[in-house]
Amino acid sequence: MLTAAWFKFSLPDFQYAFLSILLEGMPFLLGGAILSGLLEEFLPQSLMTRLLPRNPRVAVLVSGLLGVIFPVCECGIVPVVRRLMRKGLPVSCGITYMLAAPIVNPLVVLSTLAAFRGQGAWEMTLMRFGLGLSVAVIAGWICSYFTPLSILRPGLLAPEGEDHENHHDKGRSILDRLQNIAGVASRDFLDVSVYFVIGAAAASLFSTAVNQEIILPLASNPPLAIASLMGLALVLSVCSTTDAFIAATLTTFPMAAKLAFLVFGPMLDFKLLFLYGSAFTKRFILSLAIGLFVVIGLICWRIATLNLAW
Numbered sequence: 001m002l003t004a005a006w007f008k009f010s011l012p013d014f015q016y017a018f019l020s021i022l023l024e025g026m027p028f029l030l031g032g033a034i035l036s037g038l039l040e041e042f043l044p045q046s047l048m049t050r051l052l053p054r055n056p057r058v059a060v061l062v063s064g065l066l067g068v069i070f071p072v073c074e075c076g077i078v079p080v081v082r083r084l085m086r087k088g089l090p091v092s093c094g095i096t097y098m099l100a101a102p103i104v105n106p107l108v109v110l111s112t113l114a115a116f117r118g119q120g121a122w123e124m125t126l127m128r129f130g131l132g133l134s135v136a137v138i139a140g141w142i143c144s145y146f147t148p149l150s151i152l153r154p155g156l157l158a159p160e161g162e163d164h165e166n167h168h169d170k171g172r173s174i175l176d177r178l179q180n181i182a183g184v185a186s187r188d189f190l191d192v193s194v195y196f197v198i199g200a201a202a203a204s205l206f207s208t209a210v211n212q213e214i215i216l217p218l219a220s221n222p223p224l225a226i227a228s229l230m231g232l233a234l235v236l237s238v239c240s241t242t243d244a245f246i247a248a249t250l251t252t253f254p255m256a257a258k259l260a261f262l263v264f265g266p267m268l269d270f271k272l273l274f275l276y277g278s279a280f281t282k283r284f285i286l287s288l289a290i291g292l293f294v295v296i297g298l299i300c301w302r303i304a305t306l307n308l309a310w
Contacts, residue, residue, distance in 0.1 A: 009209045017204035021237060021271070022197070030189060031076050037185030039083045041177055052093060060140035063093035064133050067101030073240050074102040074266045075196070078275045079188040086157055091148045096140030102240040102266035103132030112262070115244035124255065124262075127303075132263045135295055139288070151284045191278055200237065202270045222304040225257040226297050233265030240266035256304035264296045 052059040072080055077098050085094045102108065112125045143151060218224040229250070238246055243265055247258040268289055276285045 009205075013208040014204050017208050018200055021200040021204060026075075026193075026196075031072075033076070033079045033185040033189035034181070035070075035072065035076070035080050037181035037183075037188070039080070039087065041181050041184070052090075056090070056092070056144055057141060059090065060092055060096050060144065061137050063089075063096040063140065064100040064137045065104065066097050067104040068106060070101070071105040071107060072101050073105060073108070074269075074272055075239055077101055078272075078279055079191070082156065082279050083184075083188065085152070090144070091151055092140045092144035095143050095151075096136045098136075099139055099267045100133050100136035103136075103263065104129055105240065108240050108244075108266075111241055112244040115248040119248060120255065124259065127259055128262045131259065131296070131299060132266070135263065135267070135292065135299075138295070139291070142291075151280055153279060153281060156279060196271055196275055198274045200271055202274075219252040219254075219257075222254055222256065223297075223301055225253050226260045226300045226304065229253060229257045229261040230264045230293060230297060233261045234269050236265070237269040237271045238265065254304055256300045259303065260296055260300040263300075264292060267296075268292050 053062060070080075081089075081094045081098045084097070085091060089097075109125055109129060112128055113121045115121075116124045148157065218228045229247075233243070236243075236246070243262060247261050250258060250261075273285065273289070276288075280288075
Protein backbone atom coordinates (compact mmCIF):
# COMPACT_ATOMS: atom_id res chain seq x y z
CA MET A 1 0.00 0.00 0.00
CA LEU A 2 1.32 3.41 -1.00
CA THR A 3 0.50 6.17 1.52
CA ALA A 4 0.85 9.92 1.77
CA ALA A 5 -1.06 12.80 3.39
CA TRP A 6 -3.21 13.30 0.33
CA PHE A 7 -2.65 10.10 -1.60
CA LYS A 8 -3.26 6.52 -0.52
CA PHE A 9 -3.66 3.70 -3.02
CA SER A 10 -5.37 0.51 -1.96
CA LEU A 11 -5.92 -2.17 -4.58
CA PRO A 12 -9.03 -3.67 -2.88
CA ASP A 13 -10.63 -0.23 -2.62
CA PHE A 14 -9.82 0.48 -6.26
CA GLN A 15 -11.26 -2.88 -7.36
CA TYR A 16 -14.42 -2.29 -5.33
CA ALA A 17 -14.95 1.22 -6.74
CA PHE A 18 -14.16 0.10 -10.28
CA LEU A 19 -16.60 -2.82 -10.17
CA SER A 20 -19.25 -0.60 -8.56
CA ILE A 21 -19.11 1.88 -11.44
CA LEU A 22 -19.12 -0.93 -14.01
CA LEU A 23 -22.05 -2.76 -12.42
CA GLU A 24 -23.97 0.48 -12.01
CA GLY A 25 -23.30 1.85 -15.46
CA MET A 26 -23.10 -1.16 -17.76
CA PRO A 27 -26.84 -1.98 -17.63
CA PHE A 28 -27.63 1.58 -18.70
CA LEU A 29 -24.94 1.46 -21.37
CA LEU A 30 -26.41 -1.80 -22.67
CA GLY A 31 -29.90 -0.31 -22.53
CA GLY A 32 -28.72 2.66 -24.53
CA ALA A 33 -27.15 0.38 -27.13
CA ILE A 34 -30.37 -1.65 -27.43
CA LEU A 35 -32.38 1.55 -27.79
CA SER A 36 -29.90 2.58 -30.47
CA GLY A 37 -30.63 -0.65 -32.34
CA LEU A 38 -34.37 -0.12 -32.04
CA LEU A 39 -34.04 3.42 -33.37
CA GLU A 40 -32.02 2.17 -36.33
CA GLU A 41 -34.63 -0.45 -37.19
CA PHE A 42 -37.90 1.35 -36.56
CA LEU A 43 -37.17 5.09 -36.82
CA PRO A 44 -37.42 6.37 -40.41
CA GLN A 45 -34.58 8.69 -41.30
CA SER A 46 -36.89 11.52 -42.32
CA LEU A 47 -38.99 11.36 -39.15
CA MET A 48 -36.53 13.27 -36.94
CA THR A 49 -36.56 16.32 -39.19
CA ARG A 50 -40.37 16.20 -39.46
CA LEU A 51 -40.93 16.04 -35.70
CA LEU A 52 -38.77 19.00 -34.75
CA PRO A 53 -39.95 22.59 -35.25
CA ARG A 54 -38.47 24.32 -38.27
CA ASN A 55 -37.15 27.17 -36.16
CA PRO A 56 -33.64 26.00 -35.14
CA ARG A 57 -33.76 27.69 -31.73
CA VAL A 58 -37.15 26.21 -30.88
CA ALA A 59 -35.95 22.81 -32.14
CA VAL A 60 -33.03 22.95 -29.70
CA LEU A 61 -35.41 23.80 -26.85
CA VAL A 62 -37.70 20.90 -27.73
CA SER A 63 -34.69 18.57 -27.91
CA GLY A 64 -33.83 19.45 -24.33
CA LEU A 65 -37.22 18.15 -23.21
CA LEU A 66 -36.97 14.88 -25.15
CA GLY A 67 -35.37 13.29 -22.09
CA VAL A 68 -38.73 13.46 -20.33
CA ILE A 69 -40.24 11.23 -23.04
CA PHE A 70 -37.14 9.18 -23.89
CA PRO A 71 -35.35 8.91 -20.51
CA VAL A 72 -31.73 7.80 -20.70
CA CYS A 73 -29.05 8.36 -18.06
CA GLU A 74 -25.57 9.57 -18.98
CA CYS A 75 -24.20 6.01 -19.01
CA GLY A 76 -26.22 5.13 -22.10
CA ILE A 77 -26.87 8.48 -23.77
CA VAL A 78 -23.91 8.55 -26.17
CA PRO A 79 -24.88 5.57 -28.39
CA VAL A 80 -28.45 6.87 -28.54
CA VAL A 81 -27.35 10.36 -29.60
CA ARG A 82 -24.94 8.95 -32.19
CA ARG A 83 -27.75 6.94 -33.73
CA LEU A 84 -30.21 9.85 -33.68
CA MET A 85 -27.72 12.12 -35.41
CA ARG A 86 -27.16 9.46 -38.06
CA LYS A 87 -30.93 9.45 -38.48
CA GLY A 88 -31.00 13.14 -39.24
CA LEU A 89 -31.20 14.84 -35.84
CA PRO A 90 -29.27 18.15 -36.10
CA VAL A 91 -26.00 18.11 -34.19
CA SER A 92 -27.05 21.06 -32.01
CA CYS A 93 -30.25 19.23 -31.05
CA GLY A 94 -28.33 16.02 -30.39
CA ILE A 95 -25.92 17.78 -28.03
CA THR A 96 -28.82 19.45 -26.20
CA TYR A 97 -30.59 16.13 -25.74
CA MET A 98 -27.33 14.46 -24.65
CA LEU A 99 -26.69 17.04 -21.93
CA ALA A 100 -30.27 17.45 -20.71
CA ALA A 101 -31.63 13.91 -20.77
CA PRO A 102 -29.69 12.60 -17.73
CA ILE A 103 -31.13 15.47 -15.65
CA VAL A 104 -34.72 15.83 -16.90
CA ASN A 105 -35.12 12.05 -16.74
CA PRO A 106 -38.27 11.39 -14.61
CA LEU A 107 -36.40 8.77 -12.56
CA VAL A 108 -33.71 11.34 -11.74
CA VAL A 109 -36.40 13.84 -10.71
CA LEU A 110 -37.93 11.29 -8.32
CA SER A 111 -34.56 10.25 -6.87
CA THR A 112 -33.66 13.91 -6.21
CA LEU A 113 -36.96 14.45 -4.41
CA ALA A 114 -36.37 11.37 -2.27
CA ALA A 115 -32.74 12.18 -1.47
CA PHE A 116 -33.38 15.77 -0.33
CA ARG A 117 -36.47 15.07 1.70
CA GLY A 118 -36.36 17.47 4.62
CA GLN A 119 -33.67 19.60 2.92
CA GLY A 120 -35.80 21.62 0.51
CA ALA A 121 -36.50 18.73 -1.86
CA TRP A 122 -38.83 20.55 -4.24
CA GLU A 123 -36.59 23.60 -4.48
CA MET A 124 -33.50 21.52 -5.22
CA THR A 125 -35.34 19.32 -7.74
CA LEU A 126 -36.81 22.27 -9.62
CA MET A 127 -33.52 24.15 -9.61
CA ARG A 128 -31.68 21.07 -10.89
CA PHE A 129 -34.24 20.50 -13.65
CA GLY A 130 -34.34 24.15 -14.68
CA LEU A 131 -30.60 24.79 -14.57
CA GLY A 132 -29.76 21.53 -16.33
CA LEU A 133 -32.24 22.22 -19.13
CA SER A 134 -31.11 25.84 -19.49
CA VAL A 135 -27.42 24.99 -19.73
CA ALA A 136 -28.11 22.22 -22.26
CA VAL A 137 -30.21 24.54 -24.43
CA ILE A 138 -27.55 27.27 -24.30
CA ALA A 139 -24.91 24.73 -25.34
CA GLY A 140 -27.12 23.60 -28.23
CA TRP A 141 -27.69 27.15 -29.43
CA ILE A 142 -23.95 27.83 -29.38
CA CYS A 143 -23.19 24.61 -31.25
CA SER A 144 -25.70 25.54 -33.95
CA TYR A 145 -23.23 28.17 -35.16
CA PHE A 146 -20.54 25.56 -35.89
CA THR A 147 -20.32 23.03 -38.69
CA PRO A 148 -20.75 19.33 -37.83
CA LEU A 149 -17.21 18.65 -39.11
CA SER A 150 -15.78 20.85 -36.37
CA ILE A 151 -17.73 18.97 -33.67
CA LEU A 152 -18.09 15.33 -34.74
CA ARG A 153 -15.45 12.71 -35.34
CA PRO A 154 -14.76 12.06 -39.03
CA GLY A 155 -17.16 9.57 -40.56
CA LEU A 156 -19.63 9.59 -37.68
CA LEU A 157 -22.53 10.58 -39.94
CA ALA A 158 -21.45 8.28 -42.76
CA PRO A 159 -24.01 5.58 -43.65
CA GLU A 160 -23.26 2.09 -42.37
CA GLY A 161 -23.43 -0.18 -45.39
CA GLU A 162 -26.83 -0.55 -46.96
CA ASP A 163 -29.57 2.03 -46.87
CA HIS A 164 -31.36 1.33 -43.61
CA GLU A 165 -34.49 3.06 -44.80
CA ASN A 166 -35.21 -0.23 -46.57
CA HIS A 167 -35.45 -1.94 -43.18
CA HIS A 168 -38.95 -0.59 -42.81
CA ASP A 169 -40.32 -2.74 -45.63
CA LYS A 170 -43.30 -4.77 -44.46
CA GLY A 171 -41.93 -7.85 -46.20
CA ARG A 172 -39.06 -8.30 -43.77
CA SER A 173 -39.48 -11.02 -41.19
CA ILE A 174 -39.35 -10.51 -37.45
CA LEU A 175 -36.14 -12.55 -37.33
CA ASP A 176 -34.47 -10.23 -39.83
CA ARG A 177 -35.50 -7.23 -37.78
CA LEU A 178 -34.21 -8.77 -34.55
CA GLN A 179 -30.92 -9.63 -36.22
CA ASN A 180 -30.48 -6.06 -37.40
CA ILE A 181 -31.33 -4.68 -33.95
CA ALA A 182 -28.85 -7.07 -32.31
CA GLY A 183 -26.14 -6.24 -34.84
CA VAL A 184 -26.46 -2.48 -34.44
CA ALA A 185 -26.73 -2.72 -30.65
CA SER A 186 -23.67 -4.93 -30.32
CA ARG A 187 -21.55 -2.66 -32.53
CA ASP A 188 -22.55 0.44 -30.60
CA PHE A 189 -22.10 -1.29 -27.24
CA LEU A 190 -18.61 -2.54 -28.04
CA ASP A 191 -17.67 0.80 -29.59
CA VAL A 192 -18.48 2.90 -26.52
CA SER A 193 -17.86 0.33 -23.75
CA VAL A 194 -14.10 0.65 -24.26
CA TYR A 195 -14.31 4.34 -23.42
CA PHE A 196 -16.60 3.60 -20.49
CA VAL A 197 -14.18 1.09 -18.95
CA ILE A 198 -11.25 3.51 -19.28
CA GLY A 199 -13.29 6.30 -17.72
CA ALA A 200 -14.47 4.06 -14.88
CA ALA A 201 -10.87 3.08 -14.11
CA ALA A 202 -9.74 6.72 -14.02
CA ALA A 203 -12.66 7.71 -11.79
CA SER A 204 -12.03 4.80 -9.43
CA LEU A 205 -8.35 5.65 -9.09
CA PHE A 206 -9.01 9.28 -8.19
CA SER A 207 -11.96 8.59 -5.88
CA THR A 208 -10.08 5.96 -3.86
CA ALA A 209 -6.50 7.23 -3.94
CA VAL A 210 -7.05 10.92 -3.25
CA ASN A 211 -7.92 11.82 0.32
CA GLN A 212 -11.43 13.30 0.17
CA GLU A 213 -10.92 15.16 3.47
CA ILE A 214 -8.81 17.75 1.70
CA ILE A 215 -11.96 19.31 0.22
CA LEU A 216 -13.78 19.76 3.55
CA PRO A 217 -12.05 23.07 4.47
CA LEU A 218 -13.36 24.48 1.21
CA ALA A 219 -17.00 24.18 2.29
CA SER A 220 -17.10 27.56 4.03
CA ASN A 221 -16.09 29.50 0.91
CA PRO A 222 -18.93 29.46 -1.67
CA PRO A 223 -16.81 29.79 -4.85
CA LEU A 224 -14.33 27.15 -3.65
CA ALA A 225 -17.15 24.93 -2.39
CA ILE A 226 -18.85 25.04 -5.79
CA ALA A 227 -15.62 24.36 -7.69
CA SER A 228 -14.61 21.54 -5.35
CA LEU A 229 -17.94 19.72 -5.61
CA MET A 230 -17.90 20.08 -9.39
CA GLY A 231 -14.44 18.53 -9.32
CA LEU A 232 -15.75 15.79 -7.03
CA ALA A 233 -18.59 15.08 -9.47
CA LEU A 234 -16.02 14.81 -12.26
CA VAL A 235 -14.00 12.30 -10.24
CA LEU A 236 -16.75 10.16 -8.71
CA SER A 237 -18.59 9.58 -12.03
CA VAL A 238 -21.79 8.55 -10.24
CA CYS A 239 -24.87 7.79 -12.32
CA SER A 240 -27.42 10.61 -12.37
CA THR A 241 -30.09 8.27 -11.00
CA THR A 242 -28.20 7.93 -7.70
CA ASP A 243 -25.95 11.00 -7.38
CA ALA A 244 -28.54 12.96 -5.38
CA PHE A 245 -28.15 10.56 -2.46
CA ILE A 246 -24.43 11.38 -2.34
CA ALA A 247 -25.01 15.13 -2.61
CA ALA A 248 -27.57 15.05 0.21
CA THR A 249 -24.93 13.68 2.62
CA LEU A 250 -22.57 16.62 2.01
CA THR A 251 -24.19 18.61 4.80
CA THR A 252 -21.23 20.95 5.37
CA PHE A 253 -21.50 22.36 1.83
CA PRO A 254 -23.98 25.07 0.77
CA MET A 255 -26.96 24.06 -1.34
CA ALA A 256 -25.61 26.00 -4.35
CA ALA A 257 -22.51 23.79 -4.34
CA LYS A 258 -24.69 20.67 -4.19
CA LEU A 259 -26.70 22.03 -7.11
CA ALA A 260 -23.48 22.45 -9.11
CA PHE A 261 -22.58 18.85 -8.24
CA LEU A 262 -25.95 17.58 -9.47
CA VAL A 263 -25.94 19.55 -12.73
CA PHE A 264 -22.29 19.31 -13.75
CA GLY A 265 -21.81 15.60 -12.96
CA PRO A 266 -24.44 14.20 -15.37
CA MET A 267 -23.06 16.43 -18.14
CA LEU A 268 -19.37 15.80 -17.62
CA ASP A 269 -17.42 13.28 -15.57
CA PHE A 270 -14.42 11.06 -16.20
CA LYS A 271 -16.36 8.27 -17.89
CA LEU A 272 -18.22 10.79 -20.06
CA LEU A 273 -14.95 12.40 -21.13
CA PHE A 274 -13.98 9.11 -22.71
CA LEU A 275 -17.48 8.23 -23.93
CA TYR A 276 -17.73 11.58 -25.71
CA GLY A 277 -14.52 10.62 -27.49
CA SER A 278 -16.48 8.04 -29.49
CA ALA A 279 -18.57 10.78 -31.10
CA PHE A 280 -16.88 14.17 -30.82
CA THR A 281 -13.52 15.73 -31.58
CA LYS A 282 -11.03 16.29 -28.77
CA ARG A 283 -11.12 20.03 -29.34
CA PHE A 284 -14.88 20.13 -28.94
CA ILE A 285 -14.79 17.97 -25.79
CA LEU A 286 -12.21 20.29 -24.22
CA SER A 287 -14.25 23.38 -25.14
CA LEU A 288 -17.43 21.75 -23.81
CA ALA A 289 -15.73 20.80 -20.53
CA ILE A 290 -14.39 24.31 -19.92
CA GLY A 291 -17.65 25.96 -20.95
CA LEU A 292 -19.81 23.76 -18.71
CA PHE A 293 -17.51 24.25 -15.73
CA VAL A 294 -17.47 28.04 -16.09
CA VAL A 295 -21.17 28.54 -16.87
CA ILE A 296 -22.52 26.18 -14.20
CA GLY A 297 -20.03 27.46 -11.66
CA LEU A 298 -20.89 31.11 -12.25
CA ILE A 299 -24.65 30.52 -12.15
CA CYS A 300 -24.42 28.52 -8.92
CA TRP A 301 -22.14 31.15 -7.39
CA ARG A 302 -24.72 33.79 -8.30
CA ILE A 303 -27.40 31.65 -6.63
CA ALA A 304 -25.21 31.41 -3.52
CA THR A 305 -24.88 35.20 -3.35
CA LEU A 306 -28.67 35.56 -3.28
CA ASN A 307 -28.67 33.89 0.15
CA LEU A 308 -31.68 31.73 -0.65
CA ALA A 309 -33.22 30.08 2.40
CA TRP A 310 -32.83 26.63 0.97
